[in-house]
Amino acid sequence: MRNDVIQLSYIAATVLFILGLRGMSSPRAARRGIVWAGVGMVIATAATFLTPGMGNYLLMVIAIGLGGGIALAAGRRVKMTDMPQMVAVYNGMGGGAAAGIAAAEFLRIGQMPTSFAVLGIAGALIGAVAFSGSMVAFSKLQGFIKKSFLFPGQNIFNAAVLVATVAFGAITVLQHLDVVGGPEHLMLTIFFTLALIYGVLMTLPIGGADMPVVISLFNALTGLAVALEGYVLGNAALIIAGTVVGAAGTLLTQLMAKAMNRSLANVLFAGFGAHGGAELAAVEGSMKEMSADDAAATMAYAQKVIIVPGYGMAVAQAQHKIWELAKTLDEKGVEVKFAIHPVAGRMPGHMNVLLAEAGVPYDLIHDLDEINAEFPQADVALVIGANDVVNPAAREDKGSPIYGMPILDVDKAGTALVIKRGRGAGFAGIENRLFYADATRMVFGDAQDVANRLVQGVKKM
């Protein structure tokens, strides 16, 4: 009876998880989806307390309260811009938990069947690597680790560590199965230590813009680790949820690597990458409007144009048109560069990925530190759906919520052209002085539409 309740709860949770993820196919259903998945998690957790033959309930409650409480507080307070590292941390914790399950199973008295031991140790390896790797990814995104550590022969060294880890894992399994003797706990400890070290070594050389790919990969790995430990524990909910996440993460990792015009191997082993991204809000007031044709002429007769894409470009899916515009300007002999702010709307490198998807080569894209000195020499800065990241208030206005945030100095360019969708009163955005500046001209319309008209306008010149 108890067991039926538990199993039915797990089935319900599994269904809710899948429906929840399915909800993500549209922004509208997505929030409902995550709530469903949340309900599933609560049901599964509550039912697990009924598992026969368990003890340590006090410890269990304390651990859940402590872990959940800290995560709740951190998750509520984390800034949107810091979200990717937060996701990395939570993901790493899941990997760590999976590795912990495996460790506990190997420490237990009694023998697991061969397949359990083998898959258990595989899950332990994957989980431990995801754990320490995610923590390094977090440290990098958080700015605790600023350098990418590169040394000659790094890939070979890392591969050697991985081989050693697998070897010790194999020894641990053989000892568990009583095929070979020796100090079991020592081998298990060495195995875990090496696995954790490998996760660190693997992640250290990878740069900022590639982090989303890495985080996604670790997400997939954690899913797989959870699935493997689910097999060891005989828990179908863990197997299914873990596998679904593993498949999802794999797909996502591939998509991201592909959108960056890089292979996963290139991301993992090439050891480079830069920051990027931007976000958007809106304000209104008396702004100086310019038609798309005039804006096109301004750009066509410029010597240097810096394009600043923001989240609004992503919203309008205008990156392809913007790239076409850049190419058209280039044909006219105008020097075009893209400037990307390190604060992403959704994740670091989001704009890079979008521009890369449209076909913009890496060398045209510059981050804040590289490009900011160039704005005074630029005739035109074209801002597409970026707001906060070009708001001079961040430099000047101590009362502004964004004060102190580094911005792209668009206002120092000869003319700032701002593509903005509507004139109407804006949503509760932070007032942007850039839009009222003497050298700023507003081009109203959907970013994709305006970009299209700009392309036509420049071609006519």
Add this chain to the structure above:
Amino acid sequence: MIDGYVAIFIFLLAAFTGYEVISRVPVILHTPLMSGSNFVHGIVVVGAMVALGVAETTPERIIGFVAVLLGAANAVGGYVVTERMLEMFKSSDDRRAAGGSGEKTGERQKAGPDA
């Protein structure tokens, strides 16, 4: 206990399900998706609870405790941040419904002409 072959069937079906479900997710939602799937593997907390529940020695208890703690943090944290992100999608949807014409939505999106 789940028999080896049954486990393989479960694994395969779940992998296909995951792939199919996720391949329908638009690019715009990829980061919430990442965080949402991150939350889903927080189910590991259930396994960790069992591992701690059957722990008999001190090392087992310590490891089990840490595993539950990490798993719970994974689940709760994953949920909170995903929900927060998706909340923003919701509000931009509302604005779109109020008169905007945007195809996709995003956090802190521009308002439509009459918003």
